[in-house]
Amino acid sequence: MVDFIYDHIAAIRAEIASAAQAAGRGVDDVKLMGVSKFHPLEMMLRASDCIDLLGENRVQEAVEKRAGWPPENKTPWHLIGHLQKNKARKALEIFDLIESVDGFDLAKTLDRIVAETGRATYPVYIEVNMSGEEAKNGIALRDAEKLLEQILIECPHLRVEGLMTIGPLTDDEKQVRVAFAGLYAMRGSMREKFGLALPELSMGMSGDFKVAIEEGSTIVRVGTAIFGSRNI
Numbered sequence: 001m002v003d004f005i006y007d008h009i010a011a012i013r014a015e016i017a018s019a020a021q022a023a024g025r026g027v028d029d030v031k032l033m034g035v036s037k038f039h040p041l042e043m044m045l046r047a048s049d050c051i052d053l054l055g056e057n058r059v060q061e062a063v064e065k066r067a068g069w070p071p072e073n074k075t076p077w078h079l080i081g082h083l084q085k086n087k088a089r090k091a092l093e094i095f096d097l098i099e100s101v102d103g104f105d106l107a108k109t110l111d112r113i114v115a116e117t118g119r120a121t122y123p124v125y126i127e128v129n130m131s132g133e134e135a136k137n138g139i140a141l142r143d144a145e146k147l148l149e150q151i152l153i154e155c156p157h158l159r160v161e162g163l164m165t166i167g168p169l170t171d172d173e174k175q176v177r178v179a180f181a182g183l184y185a186m187r188g189s190m191r192e193k194f195g196l197a198l199p200e201l202s203m204g205m206s207g208d209f210k211v212a213i214e215e216g217s218t219i220v221r222v223g224t225a226i227f228g229s230r231n232i
């Protein structure tokens, strides 16, 4: 019944491959995340065979879905939506990685809980608001480097493995490209300054993943183009 998912994913994989090739990158340099918010578990299970990662926005929704998820299915789950501190413990339980760390208070809270639960470290990305749009989540561009520095010094249980951003909501491809290129450049200067690898750049969604790949994305987060519209 939900076999259209396979066709959608095959089409997206082909687009990823051609965008990567056009940019002189390997197709294996780009991971495909299926963003499954508001879509049922059945669709996520179907998709999990042929995507690399799953992304959910809200902790509560993900808790409910996780309860029905077969433990032998090892597709990693990433949190990509804004995280409130009071949900940090739950998020750490059910997600393999949190992409939306956007402030020092949240980072401290996560660090403390990771330590309490006896884990050595937990992987996170810093979410950066590249477009400066008010409503958008993410740490402001000018504060991102400081946040990374604070985490490196004061949150020894967090491992910063990458950066994440949501492209500006516009049809103007040039503006979108500037935002993605900006995150790529920021990663470069952070690598240099802090000697970190920061292997992952999570950027690009259904409408702009090709531009994101051209600008260096390593994870594209695709919802609508895989699962259909969310009917909300």
Ligand SMILES: *Cc1c(COP(=O)(O)O)cnc(C)c1O
Pocket: 035, 037, 057, 080, 081, 166, 204, 205, 206, 207, 221, 222, 223, 224, 225
């Ligand atoms: C919903 C969402 C996506 C997927 O968006 P689509 O346009 O449906 O592909 C990607 N990233 C984040 C952070 C989201 O909230």
